[in-house]
Amino acid sequence: MPNPPAIPSETTAILPDPAAVHASALVIDAHADTAQRFVDESWDFTSPLAIADQPASHLNLATARRGNLAAEFFALWPDPEQCPGARYALRTLTLLDAVREQVRRHPTELALCTSPKELLAARATGKFAILLGIEGGHAIENSLALLRLYYALGVRYMTLTWTNSNDWAESSGDLRPKASTGLTDFGRQVIAEMNRLGIMVDLSHVSDRTFAEVLTITRAPVLVSHSSARALTGSPRNLTDDQLRALAANGGVCMVNFYSAFIDEPYRKAWATQKPALTAAHKKLAAEYPKGTPVPYYIANRLDRDFAARLPRPPLSSLIAHFDHIIQVAGIDHVGIGTDFDGISALPEGINSAADLPKITAALLDRGHSPTDLHKLLGANLLRLFSATQTQADSTP
Numbered sequence: 001m002p003n004p005p006a007i008p009s010e011t012t013a014i015l016p017d018p019a020a021v022h023a024s025a026l027v028i029d030a031h032a033d034t035a036q037r038f039v040d041e042s043w044d045f046t047s048p049l050a051i052a053d054q055p056a057s058h059l060n061l062a063t064a065r066r067g068n069l070a071a072e073f074f075a076l077w078p079d080p081e082q083c084p085g086a087r088y089a090l091r092t093l094t095l096l097d098a099v100r101e102q103v104r105r106h107p108t109e110l111a112l113c114t115s116p117k118e119l120l121a122a123r124a125t126g127k128f129a130i131l132l133g134i135e136g137g138h139a140i141e142n143s144l145a146l147l148r149l150y151y152a153l154g155v156r157y158m159t160l161t162w163t164n165s166n167d168w169a170e171s172s173g174d175l176r177p178k179a180s181t182g183l184t185d186f187g188r189q190v191i192a193e194m195n196r197l198g199i200m201v202d203l204s205h206v207s208d209r210t211f212a213e214v215l216t217i218t219r220a221p222v223l224v225s226h227s228s229a230r231a232l233t234g235s236p237r238n239l240t241d242d243q244l245r246a247l248a249a250n251g252g253v254c255m256v257n258f259y260s261a262f263i264d265e266p267y268r269k270a271w272a273t274q275k276p277a278l279t280a281a282h283k284k285l286a287a288e289y290p291k292g293t294p295v296p297y298y299i300a301n302r303l304d305r306d307f308a309a310r311l312p313r314p315p316l317s318s319l320i321a322h323f324d325h326i327i328q329v330a331g332i333d334h335v336g337i338g339t340d341f342d343g344i345s346a347l348p349e350g351i352n353s354a355a356d357l358p359k360i361t362a363a364l365l366d367r368g369h370s371p372t373d374l375h376k377l378l379g380a381n382l383l384r385l386f387s388a389t390q391t392q393a394d395s396t397p
């Protein structure tokens with residue numbers, strides 16, 4: 001009898017080349033806090049990551065190029081600590097202006113984009129695409145007029161809250177009494193206006209009831225720009241499995257946050273144990289500044305990094321597990337990358353800057369995900385959501 005034909009074993013199958021898969025993808029990151037550096041450190045996007053003794057950061061033009069990152073949403077975050085007199089719009093507009101100045105200074109390398117079409121055009125001409133998002137609905141100072149003006153200036157998503165609740169939306173970091181709702185009547189008007197304009201509604205940071213209430217009223221699919229999976233890491237900043245399923249039903253996308261305390265449960269617990277000492281150190285630092293003068297963010301951030309450096313970094317596999325989980329629960333069409341670069345004090349092992357993004361692709365291919373699925377995760381899903389938001393806005397009477 002002739003020998004039966006050999007069954008190809010897994011080891012002999014041709015595996016996709018991770019570098020080629022990553023290089024052929026349109027890679028978009030939904031969230032980085034880099035804009036503060038332009039304002040507070042007078043730092044330039046084409047400069048090396050670190051200047052003098054200031055902390056190294058995660059994203060500049062060189063690392064974006066090395067990581068094949070095509071586009072970044074820069075968060076305009078009016079950190080309440082940085083807004084004396086609650087002048088949130090002033091801080092938001094100062095950050096926005098600083099981003100525009102970067103683009104003005106480097107017109108051959110950078111492009112400010114306000115639509116999927118512009119993003120793709122930037123990519124085609126080899127320019128790094130910069131997009132704008134607002135982090136924290138307090139930025140609109142309870143004014144739909146300000147919301148519309150932010151849109152006119154290029155803002156294309158808004159996180160309804162940051163860690164603070166505002167007058168119209170409740171945050172996961174600042175829960176209200178049980179009888180309250182997640183959104184007020186004005187909050188519902190904000191969502192309707194965002195839908196009408198074509199600003200993506202971003203549900204990172206909001207409380208569970210805000211999340212649920214928004215999904216019942218939004219006409220457009222929603223963005224979750226920088227959150228991970230709560231089933232794996234118990235932070236209220238992460239989405240539960242029920243929320244992931246609701247997000248999938250809405251057509252939205254959850255962009256996985258890379259922060260160690262959101263992706264690794266032992267790290268999160270160690271960080272929580274350390275928190276009282278860190279809070280005390282921040283208070284001591286603030287006392288060194290005159291009353292009413294905020295501690296510059298990069299100085300405060302240095303303290304966070306010093307404390308973070310005392311804890312062992314989680315393995316890269318912890319981060320990869322969040323991608324796997326969200327794919328399993330919500331589906332491959334509802335996951336993306338929301339690094340939170342330059343806004344976090346600790347990253348998993350192996351990820352030090354945007355230059356390391358290809359390691360995500362390699363690890364996920366290794367776990368059996370296909371190149372087609374990887375392309376969705378790396379950018380196509382967010383591009384689809386961005387397009388859908390604008391299409392439904394255009395069709396609004």
Ligand SMILES: [Zn+2]
Nearest residue numbers: 135205226343
């Ligand atoms: Zn955030």
